[in-house]
Amino acid sequence: MLAHIAKLIWNRKQANILIITEVAITFAVIFFISALALSNYQTYHQPLGFKWQDTWEIKVNTGAEWNNDVDKDQFSQLVYALKKQPEIASVGLTLMPVFERSSMTSSREVNGQEIYFKANYVDQHGPKSWGVELIAGRWFGEQDNGQNYTEVMINQRFAQQAFNDSNPIGFEFGNSLHPERKLLRIVGVFQDFRQMGEFSKSMPYLFYRYQLEEGNSRGMNNINITFNTMKNASYEEDLLKLLKGITPNWEFTIRTWQAKRQAQIKEVLIPLSVMAIVVAFLLIMVAMGLFGVLWQNISRRTQEIGLRRALGASKLSIQLQIIGELIVLALFGIGIVSLLLIQLPILQLVDELTWSIFWLSMSCSMVIMLVMVVLCALYPSRTAIRIPPAHALHYE
Amino acid sequence: MFKNYLMTAWKVLLRRKVFSFISLFGISITLAILLILTTLLDNYLYPMGPEKNNQNFLSINRLTIISKDQQSTWSSQPGYQFLAENVNRLKAPEKISFFTGFNDGASFISGDKIINKLRRTDATYWQILDFDLIHGRTYTDEEFDAGAMVAVISQTTSKEFFGTQNSINKSFIVNNQSFEVIGVAKDVSFFENIAYSDIWVPYTTSPSTSYKLGLTSGWGAMLYHSNKNMLPEMQSEYINLLQEDFISPDPEQYHTAISGADTPIENLARDIIGADNYKADSTKLITLFMLLAVVFMLLPSINLINLNISRIMERSSEIGVRKAFGASSKQLVFQFIIENILITGIGGIIGLLISWLVLRQVESSQLIPAVQFSFSINTFVYGFSMIFVFALISGTYPAYKMSKLHPVDALKGGA
Numbered sequence: 148m149l150a151h152i153a154k155l156i157w158n159r160k161q162a163n164i165l166i167i168t169e170v171a172i173t174f175a176v177i178f179f180i181s182a183l184a185l186s187n188y189q190t191y192h193q194p195l196g197f198k199w200q201d202t203w204e205i206k207v208n209t210g211a212e213w214n215n216d217v218d219k220d221q222f223s224q225l226v227y228a229l230k231k232q233p234e235i236a237s238v239g240l241t242l243m244p245v246f247e248r249s250s251m252t253s254s255r256e257v258n259g260q261e262i263y264f265k266a267n268y269v270d271q272h273g274p275k276s277w278g279v280e281l282i283a284g285r286w287f288g289e290q291d292n293g294q295n296y297t298e299v300m301i302n303q304r305f306a307q308q309a310f311n312d313s314n315p316i317g318f319e320f321g322n323s324l325h326p327e328r329k330l331l332r333i334v335g336v337f338q339d340f341r342q343m344g345e346f347s348k349s350m351p352y353l354f355y356r357y358q359l360e361e362g363n364s365r366g367m368n369n370i371n372i373t374f375n376t377m378k379n380a381s382y383e384e385d386l387l388k389l390l391k392g393i394t395p396n397w398e399f400t401i402r403t404w405q406a407k408r409q410a411q412i413k414e415v416l417i418p419l420s421v422m423a424i425v426v427a428f429l430l431i432m433v434a435m436g437l438f439g440v441l442w443q444n445i446s447r448r449t450q451e452i453g454l455r456r457a458l459g460a461s462k463l464s465i466q467l468q469i470i471g472e473l474i475v476l477a478l479f480g481i482g483i484v485s486l487l488l489i490q491l492p493i494l495q496l497v498d499e500l501t502w503s504i505f506w507l508s509m510s511c512s513m514v515i516m517l518v519m520v521v522l523c524a525l526y527p528s529r530t531a532i533r534i535p536p537a538h539a540l541h542y543e
Numbered sequence: 544m545f546k547n548y549l550m551t552a553w554k555v556l557l558r559r560k561v562f563s564f565i566s567l568f569g570i571s572i573t574l575a576i577l578l579i580l581t582t583l584l585d586n587y588l589y590p591m592g593p594e595k596n597n598q599n600f601l602s603i604n605r606l607t608i609i610s611k612d613q614q615s616t617w618s619s620q621p622g623y624q625f626l627a628e629n630v631n632r633l634k635a636p637e638k639i640s641f642f643t644g645f646n647d648g649a650s651f652i653s654g655d656k657i658i659n660k661l662r663r664t665d666a667t668y669w670q671i672l673d674f675d676l677i678h679g680r681t682y683t684d685e686e687f688d689a690g691a692m693v694a695v696i697s698q699t700t701s702k703e704f705f706g707t708q709n710s711i712n713k714s715f716i717v718n719n720q721s722f723e724v725i726g727v728a729k730d731v732s733f734f735e736n737i738a739y740s741d742i743w744v745p746y747t748t749s750p751s752t753s754y755k756l757g758l759t760s761g762w763g764a765m766l767y768h769s770n771k772n773m774l775p776e777m778q779s780e781y782i783n784l785l786q787e788d789f790i791s792p793d794p795e796q797y798h799t800a801i802s803g804a805d806t807p808i809e810n811l812a813r814d815i816i817g818a819d820n821y822k823a824d825s826t827k828l829i830t831l832f833m834l835l836a837v838v839f840m841l842l843p844s845i846n847l848i849n850l851n852i853s854r855i856m857e858r859s860s861e862i863g864v865r866k867a868f869g870a871s872s873k874q875l876v877f878q879f880i881i882e883n884i885l886i887t888g889i890g891g892i893i894g895l896l897i898s899w900l901v902l903r904q905v906e907s908s909q910l911i912p913a914v915q916f917s918f919s920i921n922t923f924v925y926g927f928s929m930i931f932v933f934a935l936i937s938g939t940y941p942a943y944k945m946s947k948l949h950p951v952d953a954l955k956g957g958a
Contacts, residue, residue: 165852169845176842210753211760324614380656387649391719396751398718400647417910428572429842435565436846443853 170480177512196339198278219362239273246407264351284335305351453539469528552882570890575897593738601804622757636766663746679726690747694722847937863954872946883938891930
């Protein structure tokens, strides 16, 4: 049956080529939008690695580049003052802020593998209070002061990529460009810390330790605090006064992690939904176009249909023929585009497009496309069988 | 003759309402989307607010610094030190203005936190940009030099702080500093990214002088000349200065500076394509936009071609008659293209209406802060040229196909 229909279509290839092109392009468009949505959905549902509820961020703007000799002491004063507040449960530091696009990327040779990772400076208390989960080893802390190594912690993905199943704890590695520096020693493995938020891919991640007493040439940026009881804006005003009292020449911006997270989600969802709306309109347009063309074509084949009816074909088989024809036509288009699209994961042109996402969005768009095509064919196929065979045979 | 064509076209349009609706729907949605995008671009390139004289100035808002061993690269907005020691030495511009980007400014009004955008500028800023002041005035060079705690605020911010009362000479606190209002300006659209803010104050009022250090940190500059033909000379002088005579606090670490003085379109190109060139590649950007527009129009065009072919074939007996009575292929093609332009034109007008409604909706939703879209004459020109191109693309092939019909076949109604 399908082979026969394919032959019928082939005989009318000139008339059908435009419909096939249209289906092909539409299919590609649906594929791209669903791949985009699926990959975002997948990343969103991976574990974030930390809790964002009830934490406030105080962004410190020193107004110029960090001068470690002076600034580290001023910064410590801020931290001590905050820790003294009875309302504040914990104070943690990060150089790279959470739920923002900015990040620190490096690459090192670790255990014979070149690893690209994101890094961050945190103090030893911060990650614990944000619910970062320790999986192996220990947290860095005071016992690492003054040692002949630089203590670091890595996330699970880092450990997997560099060490597979062997134990990373205690492994030391250096920077080949700067052999004079102390080696980095891995003291612990944590689950994850997707600092750039739910829509960022999980990458190898590394924590350096920021020590209040020694500071750091890169400086420090964000003080993150949690509370014993939740606070409101008027407390924020008091807090700003307190901070300004200690370092009047610095500026502070306070935001909750929750607000930053919401703003970031909005930033991802708005363009995606605008795109989805545009694509939806395109689909409606294409559907109506197909419907129109099909309707027209059917009315021109009234004679052929009448002949089949006269020779004893049932109404159902005629309806099936018309729907089947359009499905085969659509499959032609889908097939051509699929051959092109499959190059993307094979050649790994787009990192985000993994095989699982490829097959998922492939089947997703296939279903959408076929449902659309069947819906378009339904009404014209009904009109086709409504004409009595005797009329149809006389039809000019 | 022409009138006849239009009459026939109109009758055909009314005869098959479903088909006409389908065609019109596709045309109007496609054009509406393209029109919305061009209006956004047009509003960015030819703003109606304070930056309306943007043909007379260039902006510097990206800077890339590379170390001598090429190991480290910093790419960010320029810092005050860079501007003061390098940009300040330019001879060609008549006026040079420095200002910060817009940052969050927190204020507390009866226990509630209010975030406004705060920008610190010099006094030249007000001479270059053409702000629409509702009350009061802007700050002078003397006030700027003295570090006077004065501020110009936007209409909305004035309402937030003081309600409907006149806010001139009243004080407010932002980021723990108290300022006196000396002027109230009309709200500035987010699209005018040099002028946009809620509160403007002299940068000499910064809490400390540490802003004076730093090659890359959140500042920007404008180079102004009253003769717009001088802009290329200003650009090349700036590039020359950076290449030949870049003053750096540490020539080992901060060795090469790459930056450009940009027109609005170059600015956009620098943001989208890449910042690491002296000259931003605006031709590449325009080509990119064109390409995207064509790709986007491809699907609706094929759709319309399909529909048009069906519509024409339905009229094959009419065509057969006309051919049999001696109409040439050329005449028929011409007729059909006219018909197609008519239907695309109707769809285009609906598209214009839709885009107008959508943009009004975006304005009132405050998705983009304080934005006000204006439909300039440009938009109409773009709109109608798009309609024309669309009509030609979708009409030519079906018309060509129709003209090739043999009159005998056509009379029989076959293809």
